[in-house]
Amino acid sequence: MQKPPKQALAVVVITVVAIVIALILFALRPAPQQSEIVPHTLIIDVAVAEKQPLTINVQSQGTVQPHTETNLVAEVSGQVMRVSPNFENGGLVDKGEILLAIDDRNYRAELKRAEASVATAHSNLVQEKGRAAVAKEDLRKYPRKHVSEEAKALSLRLPQLNEAKARLNSALADRRQAGINLARTQIRAPYHGMIKARQVDLGQFVSAGSVIGQMFSVNTAEVRLPIPTDRLPYLELPGTHDGDVQPRVVLEDDVGNRWPARIVRSEGVLDERSRVLFVVAAVEDPYRLNSEGEVLRNGTFVKANIEGREIPDLVPVPRHILRTGNQLWVVDENERLRNRDIKALRTEGKMVYVYEGLENGDRICLSSVPNAISGTLVKVNTEVSTRELLDGSRPDGLSALAEESEAR
DSSP states (O other): OOOOOHHHHHHHHHHHHHHHHHHHHHHTOOOOOOOOOOOOOEEEEEEEOOOEEEEOOEEEEEEEEESOEEEEEOSSOEEEEEEOTTOSTTOEEOTTOEEEEEOOHHHHHHHHHHHHHHHHHHHHHHHHHHHHHHHHHHHHHSOOSSOOHHHHHHHTTHHHHHHHHHHHHHHHHHHHHHHHHHHTTEEEOSSSEEEEEEOOOTTOEEOTTOEEEEEEESSEEEEEEEEEGGGGGGOOOTTSSSSOOOOEEEEEOTTOOEEEEEEEEEEEEEOTTTOEEEEEEEEESTTOSSSOSOOOOTTOEEEEEEOOOEEEEEEEEEGGGOBTTTEEEEEOTTSBEEEEEOEEOOOOSSEEEEEESOOTTOEEEOSOOTTOOTTOBEEEEEEEETTGGGOSSOTTOHHHHHHHHHHO
16 A cells, blocks of 8 residues: 655645644634614704794896887978987987977978968958958848848858858968977977987988987886796785785896886786786886986896785795705604605795794704604704794895885
8 A cells, every 4th residue: 555645744734733723713712892882963953943924025037128218200301400419329318308400491481371371361351250240230221031041141241251260270270280390390309318229310311200219218117027926926916905015126137236126017917928927117217317326227137036925824944954855854852853744835045935834843953964864863953943044134135225215
């Protein structure tokens, strides 16, 4: 029988020794240390729900337009003889100011002819009155029997007298029309405003009915604002309630300038395509001719913040804590988080207004807890009332701008 090689015996010996050492080390290992795991407590901020009546502002946007805009039209024909220096794009004009003068020589001649016709007609009337008086006296001295009323009127020259009166009235009307045509050779501004465009120049011939320019009033500007149907219950619009209701509005442009305004009317009919109701906000003295402040030019695109009506029993909470499915975290009496389904008004901005699902005294979690589950133990760090969330200066600027407007 052949003996095993020495290398195989060495491998076996080394393996056996290693196993024995491993068993000895495993038997002599120290006992594992026991440690108690303490559950982690979330530290959060809460707001105590407090129902209160609130006004809900509605946001919209629109473009500033003049309240009154007019196409200036020539009512007579002729050559332009004079143009006012203010009759330029952007020029300010007063009511009654002469903007443009048309050659009036033909119209002065017509007025002279009309005045001559009036004098002639008046003379004819005086003569007919005299003849009628003589005829009446003759008829009194020499009465005629068995004469018809028509013959009697003819003998008294009544038809001729009526014809003379009619010719005088016609001549007076022609003179009045000639005077009107002469006055129309001077085109005047119908109100205090600004020239938007001028379409004629010195020496140009204009015909009756041709547009010579455009102007608009600078006393009041308007903004047409679309309001969705689901926002209408938040507003008190003019014409829908008793009294003169004109909600306040703050208009703001792209660079942050603000202007106070008022809702003066609503169009009363929903737009068929967009299903919105247009309301009109009015701004007094937009070009700041009689007051100080930034100029609000026509054509400016502005955002509008409209003051709403007061709605009772609302709880304001920050929008960022609202979870998917209209849920909030509330803290129960055992200091644990619980899901709460709520119903809120559809609004914009940083706040959500809850009208169902919260009661007075409920503690609402204000902190972000993305990995929390219902029943998570929490510790309250700070506690405020939901009423305090709305204290301080109003971000919409309604109060400040209203005071500024009243001061003006």
